[in-house]
Every structure is written in structure tokens, then in C-alpha cells.
Amino acid sequence: MADIETHEYDVLVIGAGGAGLRAAVESSALGARTGLICKSLLGKAHTVMAEGGIAAAMGNVYSEDNWQVHFRDTMRGGKMLNNWRMAQIHAQEAPDRVKELEEWGALFDRTADGRILQRDFGGHRYARLAHVGDRTGLEMIRTLQQHAVHRGIDVYQECTINRLLKDGDRVSGALGYWRETGRMVLFRAKAVVIATGGLGKVFSITSNSWEGTGDGHSLAMQAGADMIDMEFVQFHPTGMVWPPSVRGILVTEGVRGDGGTLKNTSGERFMFNYIPPMFAAETADTEAEADRWYDDKVNARRTPDLLPRDEVARAINAEVKAGRGTPHGGVFLDIASRRSAEYIKRRLPSMYHQFMQLAGVDITKEPMEVGPTAHYAMGGVRVDAETAASTVPGLYAAGEVAGGMHGSNRLGGNSLSDLVVFGRRAGENAAKYALGLSALPAVDxxxxxxxxxxxxxxxxxxxxxxxxxxxxxxxxxxxxxxxxxxxxxxxxxxxxxxxxxxxxxxxxxxxxxxxxxxxxxxxxxxxxxxxxxxxxxxxxxxxxxxxxxxxxxxxxxxxxxGKVNVVVRLRPSGMGVTQEPLPVMPDELKKLFEE
Amino acid sequence: MATATEVQRRYGKTQRVDRWWVEPAFLGGGLLLFVIYSTVSALILGNSWHYEAGPYLSPFFEPLIKPGWVPEWISPAVFILWAPLGFRTTCYYYRKAYYRSYLLSPPACAVTEPAKSYSGESKFPLILQNAHRFFLYVALLFIPVLWYGAAKSFWLSGEGFGVGVGSLILVANAFLLMMFTLSCNSLRHMVGGGLNCFSCTAVTRGRRRVWEIQTLWNEHHRGWAWASLISVGMADLYVHLVANGVITDLNTWTNF
Amino acid sequence: MPQAHLKVWRGGNDGEYVEYDVEYEEGMVVLDVVHRLQATQAGDLAVRWNCKAGKCGSCSAEINGKPKLQCMCQMGTFEAGETITIAPLKAFPLIRDLVTDVSWNFRVAETMPELKLSPPDADGHRRMHQIDIDREQEFRKCIECFICQDVCHVIRDHPENQSVFAGPRFFTQLANVAMHPLDQNPSSATVAHGFGLDYCNITKCCTEVCPEGIHITDNAIIPLKERRVDEYYDPVKALIRKISGKK
The missing domain is CATH 1.20.58.100 (Fumarate reductase/succinate dehydrogenase flavoprotein-like, C-terminal domain)
Known part of the structure; x- marks a missing residue:
């Protein structure tokens, strides 16, 4: 072991996307010596791909909005399978995390009176997503990256962790390799935060980059951590299916929020045929009402094009199966015939730019061909809602790799807020745990x-x-x-x-x-x-x-x-699966669902 | 076998397969032609080649400054030309053009430059490029002067108002030179670009409007630069040719 | 299926160009073809990439001598049978194949000023108007592909200037701070410091290659140079300062 490059930290954060960066910033601010590891260069994490925005009930556009409404939307979007306490903390803390990003330099689009502008998104009752055009994820990662760099956090770029190490029950470090040289590197740490993101690369059509190989899920499982909700994989309904250079790339929900609508090959707006009873009360059932809604959110009900992602993905799948899809296995997403070219370019600049540059497709002139693409893993490491601690002492998880927050389905915009809310909590609690230990745990x-x-x-x-x-x-x-x-x-x-x-x-x-x-x-x-x-x-x-x-x-x-999580555990004897009851929501929160 | 580093260091070596040398060669040639022509016309020939024809005065000489103590062999253009020369030499667009074409610094993007060391505009003499602001102040003074010259060209002494091809050329030239000046990057900064808060007061909101409009002009600064360079050369040539009887000006006057 | 004829740099500084024929489909970009090459003929071909959507800025390379993102270079832009040369970025030390050591950029990032905003209003909100942040938002589109840093002759041809010159990417970051409506940094930390801005001779290659279409020269570098002129070189402003006695 003496010949292996070795570093020692109080807190080691694996993954430098939104959650990892936020965790590292918090841990470092509490005085813990913090190391941050990323598989790619700093600032390239998949967070940059998030387009729509960051959901937070700030009430800047609709003052009726508050955390209770956001909480309710999140739970209903997750089909009530969410860890209620995570959903509550998330809804309560997201506005402060957004303001904190602004403090650190993020420049969100503004309302007329100069506050942070919020936009509509699927599954959210009110316009709630703070955003920067359609590159909110990039804004967030750059802001956190620059903030972290100025805090003097040690960053290990292009370094891949292959195993977590344990001292008895506790986590004691991680072993990895430098991608550039191929040499091994050993990190000894009192606490480890996993923030490695997703696992889309398990599927063939995915919006995820090469990095989304589920490392963190696997590392935690191998370290003995409980995993929950692994069966829930979100297929984003609108990934490009054609041409090949953009296959899998997401078309932000913002396109539908700004007037784009889904059509089958006979030109029918088929989403009206797929409104589930659970959402019937708040969803427009005529095209006329849906079209009115873009300008009048109070008196008209929202368009079914903006139903939660799972509903839309299933609807598209059904249309294609019924033979009403395009030859490449998708449906049309049409904004070109519904909004002016200037409007589209102003509201969706990087969408326009991206498809023009990558594929020569002009979204102001022609409809896009879209279909479901593997996008997000709701399941992951089972964590304590308050502390983001896993079932393994010293091991914390935040962001996509953690399970529970989103239940069976995540609402758009809840991912960026999840990253900063629970990234901060993971960093804080990992630091407190680590500072409470007198010595580094042993490494075998x-x-x-x-x-x-x-x-x-x-x-x-x-x-x-x-x-x-x-x-x-x-x-x-x-x-x-x-x-x-x-x-x-x-x-x-x-x-x-x-x-x-x-x-x-x-x-x-x-x-x-x-x-x-x-x-x-x-x-x-x-x-x-x-x-x-x-x-x-x-x-x-x-x-x-x-x-x-x-x-x-x-x-x-x-x-x-509906009352259980499926829990997966990896043991030397193999992988075991059990059903375990959900945490029970207190009565005062249950009332929110009674109206 | 060349290493990547060697490939990069050798002057002129590039992997670009397009004809990257065409633009700097063309622009460099154009600038050279103008410099030669204007030197010969305004400075070397000077008083020995007539630059006034009826109501027309070559823009190289506008306003005409000809005090008695100056010897005949010194062209009156020397009192004028330092200003546009300074303005254009320090202009952000022309700097790009001649740094590429003449100093080969760099000849084109991703084409290695010949110089062994480089300090850009941080040291003498190129630090003097910062005088652009000063030359802008002077160039702004020249705008009314050029329009005065253009207006004068409609008034032939003895006959009064009329219109000639020359007067139209001088108007077009005054307009293009004005637009070149008004589209200047330094002016863009002065009218509003230097502000951090556009929304604060009625004055700053107004300055933002001006800045936005000026930005539209500034985006075509290169176009104004070349159009005005060509127009001023052509106007000078036209006036000279008329003045020296090589061609005849078409106009409404009977006794030009 | 059409065939692409690729010439790809293989190895480190003592490497060489190796030629490959790779089949591709209509509508592919260069990175798709490089991936196919990797999966079929050159499993250890080193290439950085992440999003393959022009949003992360990882897959920068020099394609036929021009710095570009491989994911944004459509195969349709080449003639049939044309040799496509793919080389690593030349301004940075080569690691292997198409991967270079861009760590200098991250070291520069540590030296850049941090935004220091004035306190929020009494209700906890910071008020900024869209017209005041439009300019800064353009700079914040930067995906840090470092293509502008690669093409900039100040460092590409004169690596010794890396110690004094931050480069176009960081001039946009500097402009973001300098123009921010709520920033409280003194000029000595931003414009007056300059970060080597005077080395730029505004030959605009950074703007030409920027995949995000950021007007680096016109909207960041020249305005910063003009702000420096305000501080140091404006004759009228200097006169006014002298008369009014203000610093």
C-alpha cells in the first residue's frame, strides 16, 4: 500500500455535479477537510444538460404558490411513493437554495419588477421554475464550480472511484484510478458523500452521457447500503429520435410549456385521449381551453401536453404501438406552426441553436420527431431524510443517486432543487459526522x-x-x-x-x-x-x-x-429483494391531499 | 516524424485545408493600394495636382488650411490627414485587419505566426493604440466639417445652387465617413456600454436605447470602414480628375 | 453506407497520424464516427466527451486544422472522399491521442475575481432588471470548451504568456463581474487589474471559433479595453479629473 498515491480527508465527495459541488461547499464551510472527485473535467457533469429550471415555491409569479403546494405536486407526481419528509424538506428549502445560488453569481431571468422569473412546467400547479433561458443546469454548475474553486476545495479531475473501503461497518475511504495515467489512487476519509448521478447508460436510447453508468449505485450497494425504488426509471417523453446525431437528446419540457404540442402522424393532438382520472380535474379537455391556458393560468386548465412525464411517455409509446408514429418510432412535437420564429428563438435559444448546429433541424420551421428516452433514475441509495445518511455509517448520498425523494416519478425541475437541497444536507451532516471522529478509520x-x-x-x-x-x-x-x-x-x-x-x-x-x-x-x-x-x-x-x-x-x-418500497440489498450470497413499508405521513400533511 | 508540437511551431504551418490566406492577402492588398494612392495624391503631388474644382474640394483637404508661411511644396493635406490616419490606425477593426495581413500576428486563425516573442498591446509602441479614444474625439469634430464641405458643393460661386455628380459623391462620402465614426467601438462604450445599470434612471434608460441602436451600427463597423475608405479615395480621385480637366462633371450649372 | 476517411493523431508527442476508413450514416457528426472507430478498430483511442449535444464543451479538437467541437461538426459538411484530419488541441500539452492537459485553464480560474454582491432588499429578494443582465447572460453561456483559449495566438504561439494572460474565456468571466449591476468589487480587482488584457490584439479568432456564438471580442474584450482607457488613457476624462481634483 505504501506505493499507492494516498490522500486523507475528513469528507470525500464522489461526483462533482450539482449535488457533489453543493455538498463539498457545505462540508468545507463547516471546516472539514474536503476532497472532491469527478470522473470528467470539472464543470462537465450531467447537470449542465438540465434545461427547464429549478423548482422552488418562491411565489414570484403566482403569489398563491407556497411549499405546501409544491409538496403536494411532488407527492402526486411521484404517485405518493415518495419519502414524504424528503419531499417536505425539499419544498421548504428550495427557495433559499435558489437565492443562495443568486448570491454566488447565478443570473436567473427576471420578472418585470426585477425578481427571479419562474416558468411553468409539467406537474407543477404554478409557474415555479427559476430558469436561465433553457440552460439552467449550466448556470447552476458554473456558479457552484466557481464558488467551490474560490473556497479552495481540492478537486481531483478525471479520477474514477472503483471501490468504497470499509473499516468494520464504517466507511473508511475509496480506491480509484487516474484516467490520465491509469495509476491507482487511495483516498482515506472519515465520511464519504456519493453524488454520482444516474445510470442511463444501462439503456440503449438515453439522454445520459458516458458517465451515467450507475457507479455510485453500485459502489453503495457493494458497500452494503440499502437501495430503494430501483425499478423506477424515468423515460423522458420527448427525446429526439431522428436524425442520428441527436438521438436521445432531450427536448425540454419548456417547448411544451411555451406552446409546443404533441401530434401523431395524422396531425391529431392525441394527449387529450390519455388524461388519467387523477389529473382530470386540473387538465383541459378541449383544445380551445388548452390554448387559452398559456395566457390565462387562473381560469383555464393546463394542457394535457404537460401531464407528468410518465403519463406522456406512456401515451407516446401507445401511439407508436398503434401505428400512428413516425417511421423512426416517434411522434411529432410541433411548436413551429404554433409560435413565431422570433418567439421560439427568444424563449428557447439553446434548443434552437442546438438542433440547428447538431443536426441541421430548424425547430422554427419543422416539427421535431420525439420519443421516450431513458433519462433519470428515481431509485437509489436509501437515505435518512434529515441527514442524507445511508444505512452504512459514514456513507451519505445526494442527488440522483439517492432514492426516495421523487417516489415513482420525478417532476421536471425537481431535480436541480433536489441537488442543492440534499447536496447541502449531505455535506453538512457528513462534515459533522467526520468532525466528531477523532481518527481516520483503518484501511485494509x-x-x-x-x-x-x-x-x-x-x-x-x-x-x-x-x-x-x-x-x-x-x-x-x-x-x-x-x-x-x-x-x-x-x-x-x-x-x-x-x-x-x-x-x-x-x-x-x-x-x-x-x-x-x-x-x-x-x-x-x-x-x-x-x-x-x-x-x-x-x-x-x-x-x-x-x-x-x-x-x-x-x-x-x-x-x-402503494404502501411499500422495494428494497434491494447486495450480500455476498447474492442480490436480495424485499418489500418494506413506506414512512407514514403525519395527518396535517395528509390533509393537503383531501381537497 | 513530426511531433504535434513541432507541427504547431513552424511558421505558417497549419492543418487548415481551406484557402485561409485569401482574406488577409486581399484585405492587405486593398489597404496597401489605398495607402499608396492617398500618399501620392495628397502628400507627394499635393499642391502640384489641383484638388479644387468649382464648388468641390477633395475630402483629403477639407477644411482647407493654407497659411502663407507654409512653403508651396508642403501639401495642405498634412494639416488634415493625421486625424483620419490616427483614427483608422487605432481603430479596433483596422487593427485586426493589419495585424493579420502585415504583422502576421496571426496570419489567420490556427495558423502559426512568425514572431518569436509577443507582448501585444501591452508595451510601446502598440500601447499607443489606446489613443483611439483621443482620435475619436477629433473624428467627431470632423463630421460637421465634412458635411459643410458636402453642403458647399451645391453652391457654385456666381451661379448659386445646383447639383452635380461631384456634390452627390461628396454627400455620399460625408455620410459614409460619419457612419464609420458613429459605429466606432469606443463610441459604443461612451454612449452606454460603460454603464452597469441601464435601468436606474431615465437618463440611463435613454442611453441604453442609444447604445442598442449604436450596437446595430457597430456590428457593421467593418462594412462602414471599407465603404468609407473606398468612398473617400474615390471622392478624392473624382475631384482631382475634374479639377485637372481629365473628365467633365455632369451638373446643373451652365458655367462650371 | 458512406465511408469516411479519417486521419487521427495517435499517441503522445512522439505519436503520428494514423489513417482509418470508417462507415457512417447520414446525419452523423464527427464524434459519432470517432465513437464507431473506437468501438470497431481502435478500442483504446483516447477522446474526451460527455454530452454529445454541444452543451458540456468536452470534445474539443482540431478538425482539418480548425478548433471545433466534434459533436457539432456534421459529416455532411465534408466532400465525399475528403480526408478528415482530427488532431488534439495544440495550445495545450498533449496527453494521448485527442486528449490534452487543459489544467492551466483551471489554474487561471482560481485567480479570477469572485462576484461580491450588494446585500438583498429588505424582503430578501435581490432586484436586477433583465436589461441589466442581458450582457452578462451572454457571457454565462460559455461551456468552457477552451477552444477560444486554444486558438488564441497569444498563448497558442507563445506559451510563455500563460503566466500573464488569462485568455478569452476568462475575459468573458471578467466582463461578467465588471458589468454586473450589483457587484461591489473595486476596479483594482477587475478592470484595472486587467489579467493580461493588453496582450490581446483583437484579431478575433476567439469569436470566430466560439461554438456558443458568444461575441467575445466585441462584447467582452473591447468593452473591457475601453473601461481600461477610462481609467488610464482618456485625455478628456484625465482633464476633468485634474480640474475637479477627484481621483
């Missing part, structure tokens, strides 16, 4: 050298190409555990995952250890297989359809399953 030298050897194994010779294995996993998951699921197909997926795991043991990478993407993919594959198995096992267990989990063999929601 034998485990480190054993693991280091395993990391280098793909160079030793075999015959499987890591890219091929990855492609096969993605195709299998997309077909069998994608947006519509049945038990028999999911069992096939489990068999395929076992097969791929065996073949991964025989993987071969070419070249040497310096900046070798093939090798990195081979190592990430182990994580992806764990994550794919967890998703599949949880999805088999939940015999109902709800939010981001739709079963062809169990099409309705079930009252019994």
Missing part, C-alpha cells in the same frame, strides 16, 4: 492490493470486447426492462446479465493504461451489471404499474404496492 492493505490487481485484470488477455458487451447489455435492458415490462422478459434479462457477467471476466482491452476508454468501459461494466440486475429484480418484485414502472402483465396500480 490486503483489500487495496487485491482490488488494485483486479482493476488491472482486463489487460491480462481474454477475448471479449468491452464495447460489444456494453451494447448487448443496453439492447437487452431497453427491450426487456425498458418502458413496458413483463415478468417473462425480465427473467430473460436476468439470464442475459448473468451471461454478460461471465463474459466480462474474460474481457480483453487493447493498448496501455494511459487514458484508455476501452479499459474504463470494462471497469464501468461491472457497475452497470450490478445496477441492471437491481433494476430488473426490483421491477419483477413490483407487480403493478406506477410512475416510471409499467408492467404489461399488471397494468393497474395496486393499493398494497
Amino acid at each position: 492493505a490486503g483489500e487495496v492490493s487485491e482490488r488494485s490487481a483486479a482493476i488491472l485484470k482486463p489487460f491480462e488477455g481474454g477475448r471479449e470486447n468491452p464495447y460489444t458487451l456494453h451494447r448487448e447489455l443496453q439492447d437487452c435492458m431497453h427491450v426487456n426492462v425498458g418502458i413496458i415490462r413483463t415478468e417473462s422478459e425480465m427473467k430473460q434479462a436476468l439470464a442475459k446479465i448473468d451471461d454478460l457477467r461471465e463474459r466480462l471476466a474474460n474481457v480483453q482491452v487493447e493498448g496501455n493504461i494511459q487514458y484508455n476508454p476501452g479499459w474504463h468501459l470494462a471497469l464501468d461494466m461491472e457497475h452497470m451489471l450490478h445496477v441492471a440486475e437491481a433494476i430488473t429484480r426490483a421491477a419483477i418484485e413490483r407487480q403493478e404499474s406506477r410512475g416510471g414502472h409499467t408492467r404489461d402483465d399488471f397494468p393497474g396500480t395496486s393499493g398494497d404496492f
Whole structure:
């Protein structure tokens, strides 16, 4: 172990997206020595892709808005499966986190009287999303990045963590490698915050970048942490399906908020046929009322184009299955015929710019071809609502990698606010925990050298190409555990995952250890297989359809399953799945749902 | 086998496959032509080549300053030309053009430059580029002078008001030179760009409106720069040709 | 399927260009083709990328000599059969293949001034008007692809200037602070400091290559230069200061 580069911290934060940066800032502000690790360069995290905005009940546009309404919207969007306390904390604290971002330099769009402007978004009762054009995520990451850099936090860029280390029950550090040199690096830490984001790369059509390989989910699982809600994967309803250069790239919900509407190939606005009873009271049932709503939110009900994401994704899926989709398997999203080119360019500048530049598609002139794309994992590490602590002492999780906040389905705009609300709490509580420990927990030298050897194994010779294995996993998951699921197909997926795991043991990478993407993919594959198995096992267990989990063999929601989380645990004997009761909401909050 | 670093360091070496040298060569050639022409016309030939024809005065000589103590071999243009020369030399657009074409600093984007060391505009002499603000003040004074010259060209002494091709040329020239001056980056800063709060008072809101309009002009500063450069050269040439009897001006006067 | 003829830098400083033929589909961008090359012929080809959507600024490279994002360079812009040369950014030390060490930029970022805003109003809100932040929002579109830093001859051709010159990306950041309606930094921390702005000779390559279309030269660098003229070089302002006795 003496020959391995070693760093020591009170708090180690893995992942430098919105949640990781916010956690590191908080931990450092409390006086904990804090290290921040990112797989890519600083500021490239997937957070930059968030377009619509950050949901916070500030009431700047509609003074009727408050945290109770935001809380209720979040719970209903999550089909009441959310951890109620997380949803409450989130709704209560989000406005302060937004103002804090402004303090640190974020420049949100303004209302006429100079306050932060808020926009409409799917599932939110009032215009609630603070935003910057359609690049809110970039604004947030840059603001946090610059703030963190000036706090003097140590940042380890292009460094991948491969294993968490433990001292008995407690977390004691992490082992990883520098992507540039391929050398091992050991972090000893009193507390670890996981903020690694998502797992979209398990699926073949995804909005996620190469980084979204579920590392944090897998690291936590392997460290013994409980995982919840892994079956819930959000397929964003409007990813581009054509042309290939933009396949999977999201078309922000803002397009629909600003007047865009979904149409099938015969030009019908089909969303009116898919309004579920739960939302019927607040959703327009005629085109005329829906069109009025853009200008009159008080007297008209909202357009069904802005139903929660799971509803829209299922509707598109059904249209395509019924033969009313485009040849590339999508439907049309039309704003070109409904709004002027100037309006579109002003309201959605980076949407316009992006599709023009990337694919030569002019969204002011032609409709977009869109369909569901794997976007967000609602499930993840089970955490304590107040402290973001996992079930493993010293291990914290925040952001997409944590489960519970969003229940079975996340509302747009609730992700950015989740990152800063729980990123801050994770950083704060990890720092307090770490500062309460007198000495660094121990690291097992034998485990480190054993693991280091395993990391280098793909160079030793075999015959499987890591890219091929990855492609096969993605195709299998997309077909069998994608947006519509049945038990028999999911069992096939489990068999395929076992097969791929065996073949991964025989993987071969070419070249040497310096900046070798093939090798990195081979190592990430182990994580992806764990994550794919967890998703599949949880999805088999939940015999109902709800939010981001739709079963062809169990099409309705079930009252019994509405009372439980599916919990996944990885143990030396294998992966186990149990059903455990949801935390019970206090009566005063239950009243909010009675109207 | 060349390393990436070597590939980059050798002057002129670039992997660009487009004809990147065309633009700097063309612009450099155009500027050179103008410099040669204006030097010969206004400074070398000076008083020996007539620059006044009826109501027309070449813009290189406007306003005509010809005190008796100045010897005949010194052109009156020397009292005028330092101002536009200074204004154009320190102009942000022209700087870009001649740094690229003449100093090859750089010849084009991603094409290695020849100089071994570089200090930009941080040291003498290029630090003098900061005098652009001073030359802008002078250039603003020249706008009424040029319009006066253009107005004068409609009034032939002895005959009174009339219109000639020359007067139209001088009007067009005064307009283009005015627009070149009014589209200046320094002026953009002065009218409103230097403010941090546009919304604060009625005055700053008004200055923002001016700044917005000026910004539209400034976006075409390069266009105004070339149009006015060509127009001032052509106006000078036209007046000279008429004055020296090479061509005849078409006009409404009977006894030009 | 059409075939692309690629010439890609392989290896470190002692590497070489290697030629590949790769099949591609209509509507692909260069990064798609590089990925296909990676998956089929060159598994260890090092290339940085994240979003493949022109939003993260990771996949910067020099394509046929021009600094660009690989994800924003459509295959349709090349002639059939044209050799497409893909090289790493040349202003930064090469690591391997298409990946360079851009850490200098992150070191510069540490030296830049931080916004110091005036306190919020009594009701806890900060009021700023859209017309006062339009300019700063343009600068904040920056995705830190560092293509402007790569193309800027001040550092590309003269790496020794890296110690005194922050580069176009950071001039937009400086302009963001200098023009912010609520910022309280003294000029000595922003405009008067300058961060090497005087080295820029406004030849505008940064603006030409910016994938976000930020008018770096006209809206950030020249206005900053003009603010420096206010401080140091304006004859009329100097005279007024002298007469009024104000500093």
C-alpha cells in the first residue's frame, strides 16, 4: 500500500455535479477537510444538460404558490411513493437554495419588477421554475464550480472511484484510478458523500452521457447500503429520435410549456385521449381551453401536453404501438406552426441553436420527431431524510443517486432543487459526522492490493470486447426492462446479465493504461451489471404499474404496492429483494391531499 | 516524424485545408493600394495636382488650411490627414485587419505566426493604440466639417445652387465617413456600454436605447470602414480628375 | 453506407497520424464516427466527451486544422472522399491521442475575481432588471470548451504568456463581474487589474471559433479595453479629473 498515491480527508465527495459541488461547499464551510472527485473535467457533469429550471415555491409569479403546494405536486407526481419528509424538506428549502445560488453569481431571468422569473412546467400547479433561458443546469454548475474553486476545495479531475473501503461497518475511504495515467489512487476519509448521478447508460436510447453508468449505485450497494425504488426509471417523453446525431437528446419540457404540442402522424393532438382520472380535474379537455391556458393560468386548465412525464411517455409509446408514429418510432412535437420564429428563438435559444448546429433541424420551421428516452433514475441509495445518511455509517448520498425523494416519478425541475437541497444536507451532516471522529478509520492493505490487481485484470488477455458487451447489455435492458415490462422478459434479462457477467471476466482491452476508454468501459461494466440486475429484480418484485414502472402483465396500480418500497440489498450470497413499508405521513400533511 | 508540437511551431504551418490566406492577402492588398494612392495624391503631388474644382474640394483637404508661411511644396493635406490616419490606425477593426495581413500576428486563425516573442498591446509602441479614444474625439469634430464641405458643393460661386455628380459623391462620402465614426467601438462604450445599470434612471434608460441602436451600427463597423475608405479615395480621385480637366462633371450649372 | 476517411493523431508527442476508413450514416457528426472507430478498430483511442449535444464543451479538437467541437461538426459538411484530419488541441500539452492537459485553464480560474454582491432588499429578494443582465447572460453561456483559449495566438504561439494572460474565456468571466449591476468589487480587482488584457490584439479568432456564438471580442474584450482607457488613457476624462481634483 505504501506505493499507492494516498490522500486523507475528513469528507470525500464522489461526483462533482450539482449535488457533489453543493455538498463539498457545505462540508468545507463547516471546516472539514474536503476532497472532491469527478470522473470528467470539472464543470462537465450531467447537470449542465438540465434545461427547464429549478423548482422552488418562491411565489414570484403566482403569489398563491407556497411549499405546501409544491409538496403536494411532488407527492402526486411521484404517485405518493415518495419519502414524504424528503419531499417536505425539499419544498421548504428550495427557495433559499435558489437565492443562495443568486448570491454566488447565478443570473436567473427576471420578472418585470426585477425578481427571479419562474416558468411553468409539467406537474407543477404554478409557474415555479427559476430558469436561465433553457440552460439552467449550466448556470447552476458554473456558479457552484466557481464558488467551490474560490473556497479552495481540492478537486481531483478525471479520477474514477472503483471501490468504497470499509473499516468494520464504517466507511473508511475509496480506491480509484487516474484516467490520465491509469495509476491507482487511495483516498482515506472519515465520511464519504456519493453524488454520482444516474445510470442511463444501462439503456440503449438515453439522454445520459458516458458517465451515467450507475457507479455510485453500485459502489453503495457493494458497500452494503440499502437501495430503494430501483425499478423506477424515468423515460423522458420527448427525446429526439431522428436524425442520428441527436438521438436521445432531450427536448425540454419548456417547448411544451411555451406552446409546443404533441401530434401523431395524422396531425391529431392525441394527449387529450390519455388524461388519467387523477389529473382530470386540473387538465383541459378541449383544445380551445388548452390554448387559452398559456395566457390565462387562473381560469383555464393546463394542457394535457404537460401531464407528468410518465403519463406522456406512456401515451407516446401507445401511439407508436398503434401505428400512428413516425417511421423512426416517434411522434411529432410541433411548436413551429404554433409560435413565431422570433418567439421560439427568444424563449428557447439553446434548443434552437442546438438542433440547428447538431443536426441541421430548424425547430422554427419543422416539427421535431420525439420519443421516450431513458433519462433519470428515481431509485437509489436509501437515505435518512434529515441527514442524507445511508444505512452504512459514514456513507451519505445526494442527488440522483439517492432514492426516495421523487417516489415513482420525478417532476421536471425537481431535480436541480433536489441537488442543492440534499447536496447541502449531505455535506453538512457528513462534515459533522467526520468532525466528531477523532481518527481516520483503518484501511485494509490486503483489500487495496487485491482490488488494485483486479482493476488491472482486463489487460491480462481474454477475448471479449468491452464495447460489444456494453451494447448487448443496453439492447437487452431497453427491450426487456425498458418502458413496458413483463415478468417473462425480465427473467430473460436476468439470464442475459448473468451471461454478460461471465463474459466480462474474460474481457480483453487493447493498448496501455494511459487514458484508455476501452479499459474504463470494462471497469464501468461491472457497475452497470450490478445496477441492471437491481433494476430488473426490483421491477419483477413490483407487480403493478406506477410512475416510471409499467408492467404489461399488471397494468393497474395496486393499493398494497402503494404502501411499500422495494428494497434491494447486495450480500455476498447474492442480490436480495424485499418489500418494506413506506414512512407514514403525519395527518396535517395528509390533509393537503383531501381537497 | 513530426511531433504535434513541432507541427504547431513552424511558421505558417497549419492543418487548415481551406484557402485561409485569401482574406488577409486581399484585405492587405486593398489597404496597401489605398495607402499608396492617398500618399501620392495628397502628400507627394499635393499642391502640384489641383484638388479644387468649382464648388468641390477633395475630402483629403477639407477644411482647407493654407497659411502663407507654409512653403508651396508642403501639401495642405498634412494639416488634415493625421486625424483620419490616427483614427483608422487605432481603430479596433483596422487593427485586426493589419495585424493579420502585415504583422502576421496571426496570419489567420490556427495558423502559426512568425514572431518569436509577443507582448501585444501591452508595451510601446502598440500601447499607443489606446489613443483611439483621443482620435475619436477629433473624428467627431470632423463630421460637421465634412458635411459643410458636402453642403458647399451645391453652391457654385456666381451661379448659386445646383447639383452635380461631384456634390452627390461628396454627400455620399460625408455620410459614409460619419457612419464609420458613429459605429466606432469606443463610441459604443461612451454612449452606454460603460454603464452597469441601464435601468436606474431615465437618463440611463435613454442611453441604453442609444447604445442598442449604436450596437446595430457597430456590428457593421467593418462594412462602414471599407465603404468609407473606398468612398473617400474615390471622392478624392473624382475631384482631382475634374479639377485637372481629365473628365467633365455632369451638373446643373451652365458655367462650371 | 458512406465511408469516411479519417486521419487521427495517435499517441503522445512522439505519436503520428494514423489513417482509418470508417462507415457512417447520414446525419452523423464527427464524434459519432470517432465513437464507431473506437468501438470497431481502435478500442483504446483516447477522446474526451460527455454530452454529445454541444452543451458540456468536452470534445474539443482540431478538425482539418480548425478548433471545433466534434459533436457539432456534421459529416455532411465534408466532400465525399475528403480526408478528415482530427488532431488534439495544440495550445495545450498533449496527453494521448485527442486528449490534452487543459489544467492551466483551471489554474487561471482560481485567480479570477469572485462576484461580491450588494446585500438583498429588505424582503430578501435581490432586484436586477433583465436589461441589466442581458450582457452578462451572454457571457454565462460559455461551456468552457477552451477552444477560444486554444486558438488564441497569444498563448497558442507563445506559451510563455500563460503566466500573464488569462485568455478569452476568462475575459468573458471578467466582463461578467465588471458589468454586473450589483457587484461591489473595486476596479483594482477587475478592470484595472486587467489579467493580461493588453496582450490581446483583437484579431478575433476567439469569436470566430466560439461554438456558443458568444461575441467575445466585441462584447467582452473591447468593452473591457475601453473601461481600461477610462481609467488610464482618456485625455478628456484625465482633464476633468485634474480640474475637479477627484481621483
